[in-house]
Amino acid sequence: MTSMRAAVERDRPIGVFDSGFGGLTVVNALRQRVPNESVLYFGDTARVPYGSKSPANVRRFSREAAQFLLSRDAKLIVVACNTATAHAAAELAAELTVPVVGVIEPGATAAVAATRSGRIGVLGTAGTIGSGAYDLAVRRRLGEPGRVYAQPCPLFVPLVEEGWTDHAVTMRVAEEYLRPLKEVDVDVIILGCTHYPLLSPLLQEVMGPDVTLVDSAEETARAVEGILSELGLERSADTPPSFTFFVSDSPHRFREVGRRFVGDLIGAVSHVDIDGFGQHMQRLASP
Amino acid sequence: MTSMRAAVERDRPIGVFDSGFGGLTVVNALRQRVPNESVLYFGDTARVPYGSKSPANVRRFSREAAQFLLSRDAKLIVVACNTATAHAAAELAAELTVPVVGVIEPGATAAVAATRSGRIGVLGTAGTIGSGAYDLAVRRRLGEPGRVYAQPCPLFVPLVEEGWTDHAVTMRVAEEYLRPLKEVDVDVIILGCTHYPLLSPLLQEVMGPDVTLVDSAEETARAVEGILSELGLERSADTPPSFTFFVSDSPHRFREVGRRFVGDLIGAVSHVDIDGFGQHMQRLASP
Numbered sequence: 001m002t003s004m005r006a007a008v009e010r011d012r013p014i015g016v017f018d019s020g021f022g023g024l025t026v027v028n029a030l031r032q033r034v035p036n037e038s039v040l041y042f043g044d045t046a047r048v049p050y051g052s053k054s055p056a057n058v059r060r061f062s063r064e065a066a067q068f069l070l071s072r073d074a075k076l077i078v079v080a081c082n083t084a085t086a087h088a089a090a091e092l093a094a095e096l097t098v099p100v101v102g103v104i105e106p107g108a109t110a111a112v113a114a115t116r117s118g119r120i121g122v123l124g125t126a127g128t129i130g131s132g133a134y135d136l137a138v139r140r141r142l143g144e145p146g147r148v149y150a151q152p153c154p155l156f157v158p159l160v161e162e163g164w165t166d167h168a169v170t171m172r173v174a175e176e177y178l179r180p181l182k183e184v185d186v187d188v189i190i191l192g193c194t195h196y197p198l199l200s201p202l203l204q205e206v207m208g209p210d211v212t213l214v215d216s217a218e219e220t221a222r223a224v225e226g227i228l229s230e231l232g233l234e235r236s237a238d239t240p241p242s243f244t245f246f247v248s249d250s251p252h253r254f255r256e257v258g259r260r261f262v263g264d265l266i267g268a269v270s271h272v273d274i275d276g277f278g279q280h281m282q283r284l285a286s287p
Numbered sequence: 288m289t290s291m292r293a294a295v296e297r298d299r300p301i302g303v304f305d306s307g308f309g310g311l312t313v314v315n316a317l318r319q320r321v322p323n324e325s326v327l328y329f330g331d332t333a334r335v336p337y338g339s340k341s342p343a344n345v346r347r348f349s350r351e352a353a354q355f356l357l358s359r360d361a362k363l364i365v366v367a368c369n370t371a372t373a374h375a376a377a378e379l380a381a382e383l384t385v386p387v388v389g390v391i392e393p394g395a396t397a398a399v400a401a402t403r404s405g406r407i408g409v410l411g412t413a414g415t416i417g418s419g420a421y422d423l424a425v426r427r428r429l430g431e432p433g434r435v436y437a438q439p440c441p442l443f444v445p446l447v448e449e450g451w452t453d454h455a456v457t458m459r460v461a462e463e464y465l466r467p468l469k470e471v472d473v474d475v476i477i478l479g480c481t482h483y484p485l486l487s488p489l490l491q492e493v494m495g496p497d498v499t500l501v502d503s504a505e506e507t508a509r510a511v512e513g514i515l516s517e518l519g520l521e522r523s524a525d526t527p528p529s530f531t532f533f534v535s536d537s538p539h540r541f542r543e544v545g546r547r548f549v550g551d552l553i554g555a556v557s558h559v560d561i562d563g564f565g566q567h568m569q570r571l572a573s574p
Contacts, residue, residue, distance in 0.1 A: 045340070046334065046340060046344050047333065047334050048339075052335075052448075052540075053332070053333060053536050053537075054536050054537035054539075054540070056537075057333050057535075057536055057537075154445060154448070154449055155442070155445055155446065155449055155456075157445075158441060158442055158445040159442065161339075161441070162441055162442055168459070169456060169459050169460055169463070172455070172456050172459065173456055176456070248344075249340050249341050249344055250340075250341035250343075250344075252341075253339075253341070275562055
């Protein structure tokens, strides 16, 4: 009886949430890294973006998202949004009984492993950069001599969603945002927003071949693999894994834009009214 | 007794709502056009932007905003957001007992009055343009021979909020978005988003001096003036009018960005939890 229950437990999906589409880069990375895992995705497209919103609201939104994923039996929760990780991941980890993985710690670890000069740049939304979360995570690993240079890039998300990933305008915006990081000669840049991997070729061109770009999506998938293995939570079923998508705005638009991120992986997308999950969650919250 | 009540009624504030900051251009226009009126503003900064959201969600958000303004005694409601006007103004007008003024009809009227060639361009968010609301409003006034050319400009709002209103990047983006309108030789362009008036000088430069830009904010204020006068709802008190601001996200950020729109007019800004207004509103909704 116990072992059967354990088998069922470990066969539950990984829950992933993001403010919208960006977290799909994490889904892609999970599919590469832990290909036998099922994934349940929630994109809060009715309230996207989180990057310009206050910490208190981002925390509320994140709790509602986590509660929704738990209600659908997630065995582990990936906070696949840098802003939500910055403002809410630690709190969720303390409140929930399933493991919670954010995108910031894995990216910071990889950046510190990759740097030679100890000068690390971070790109992110206004919310992520303003939170100082990367700064803290990198410094904690890097020690005193290292330096972190944080640069908010509020136009990158709208540019990616407009599909202008290799457009002259985007190049011009990137040159402007990255100039301060070139001036201080960083050798590693953390892409601190899940949209940014789609700009990797362009960002690499602006920074030159000697700068390493750290994709937090990949590093996060690696962290998830480690945790599943440590806790014996790898999916054991030999049926194909399932990929299920929920959004708080129009499923139709999500399917369209989502294809840019994960291609045909997006099949059925369902709508969920996320506002309703706030009250349940308050029971889990610490006072 | 009746006349005292009438005096109190007409002294109530004009309620204005928008998804965020853009509606402040309408507040500015109201201050010019009806300087004795008090204004109660709600910016839905927790859920901004509306332009990329589905019609159903924009309708729900708009109802909640209107219900909040009514709960604070608004005598007239201005839907100071083109996307919300496109998806929800007609419905609100049918449901509510106070007058409802959107930003689309006034802009369309002014554009038709200004055109010589009958070729009119409209710039807006994906939601506004996708709704076809301007197309319909202009055609209804213009008759068969006229043509409306609609152009979605999703990057303009983030560019304005980044403060890049006269930046080379914005010029380059404008050139790209406006190229199709130049090719068909429009002589009037409706700025179909309340953020866009801040780009007027740049847009005028791209289009040249012979093209008339129609600012829906100004036209809307003119329409409000007419309705107040027609219904005998002009404020009669000779005390200075009040300007009160509510937002669903951080009051602090609203004060900062808001100054770009209306300067020192923004004094106290309060937070309101707008999710709570959904249920009350359902009683007003038609089935």
